Amino acid sequence: MSLSIAHLGPPGTYAEQAAVLYVNWLTKTTGIEATLCPYPSIAQSLQAVAAGKTQLAVVPVENSIEGSVTMTMDALWQLDSLQIQLALVMPIVHSLISGASGLDKIEKVYSHPQALAQCQNWLGQSLPNVQIIPSNSTTEALQLLNQDLTAAAIASSRAAQLYNLPILAQGINDYPENCTRFWVVSQHQAQFEYHINNLNPTHSSLAFSLPANMPGALIKPLQVFAELGINLSRIESRPTKRSLGEYVFFLDIETDIQQPKMQSALADLIEYLEILKIFGSYGVLSVNTLES
Numbered sequence: 001m002s003l004s005i006a007h008l009g010p011p012g013t014y015a016e017q018a019a020v021l022y023v024n025w026l027t028k029t030t031g032i033e034a035t036l037c038p039y040p041s042i043a044q045s046l047q048a049v050a051a052g053k054t055q056l057a058v059v060p061v062e063n064s065i066e067g068s069v070t071m072t073m074d075a076l077w078q079l080d081s082l083q084i085q086l087a088l089v090m091p092i093v094h095s096l097i098s099g100a101s102g103l104d105k106i107e108k109v110y111s112h113p114q115a116l117a118q119c120q121n122w123l124g125q126s127l128p129n130v131q132i133i134p135s136n137s138t139t140e141a142l143q144l145l146n147q148d149l150t151a152a153a154i155a156s157s158r159a160a161q162l163y164n165l166p167i168l169a170q171g172i173n174d175y176p177e178n179c180t181r182f183w184v185v186s187q188h189q190a191q192f193e194y195h196i197n198n199l200n201p202t203h204s205s206l207a208f209s210l211p212a213n214m215p216g217a218l219i220k221p222l223q224v225f226a227e228l229g230i231n232l233s234r235i236e237s238r239p240t241k242r243s244l245g246e247y248v249f250f251l252d253i254e255t256d257i258q259q260p261k262m263q264s265a266l267a268d269l270i271e272y273l274e275i276l277k278i279f280g281s282y283g284v285l286s287v288n289t290l291e292s
């Protein structure tokens with residue numbers, strides 16, 4: 001039995017690292033094996049699942065320093081057919097990778113915008129005059145570094161090892177407790193003949209848009225959860241992209257959708273919403289559990 005799992009590439013990204021941890025855990029706990037399929041963007045990883053090219057994708061959702069990974073949220077809302085199977089939380093430790101002989105020789109730094117943002121204070125203090133160049137992933141620019149000794153990239157030390165490149169500085173994220181939450185996502189209708197996670201669902205995620213921008217439009221659906229004693233762990237808004245000032249609200253909820261309370265919340269919510277999309281219920285794993 002083998003699964004295919006899409007992730008942001010090229011190999012060596014944090015998304016790949018999370019996918020490897022998930023696969024090792026899956027194989028250990030269920031005997032199921034999986035192959036990894038790198039894609040050039042997070043959106044393309046999710047599109048691969050929606051189109052049935054892979055059965056799963058592992059995508060970043062939220063970082064403790066920089067907040068939501070907006071590409072993941074936008075793609076989940078737009079693709080309409082995806083379901084979260086599992087969340088996993090992984091520490092993120094960034095390194096500055098370069099063939100330059102010292103920091104003073106560096107003229108440009110490449111990385112994924114999330115990684116650049118997580119190191120912005122360090123960059124401002126240690127490399128105040130360099131050009132900052134966003135890339136599609138932390139590893140995308142690593143191939144360029146051999147030819148250009150004035151260039152550096154921010155990626156993991158695992159990526160530096162994989163591409164056999166020198167590390168100039170380690171642990172350069174602005175806060176040491178940096179971690180990112182990833183979701184393992186499948187198709188909504190996926191009929192797995194096997195269990196891809198053996199965890200009890202403890203969290204659920206959904207998103208909604210509102211019928212009109214008027215007083216109380218957001219408080220009413222939120223009140224439904226408050227009155228039923230259901231705790232929310234995250235609320236985030238993204239533009240609907242239809243017109244300026246219109247938003248989609250993403251909620252993470254600390255309960256399983258099958259719980260009677262949650263069922264009655266969903267029934268009450270409908271009245272206040274324009275579109276409601278439910279991304280499912282899932283368990284949460286930390287890297288310590290995955291590696292034990």
Ligand SMILES: O=C(O)C(=O)C[C@]1(C(=O)O)C=C[C@@H](O)C=C1
Pocket residue numbers: 008012013014015016060063069092112114115136137138139180
């Ligand atoms: O570029 C990568 O290596 C990724 O896996 C993407 C990503 C992100 O989008 O948040 C994943 C984890 C880190 O927070 C930084 C970058």
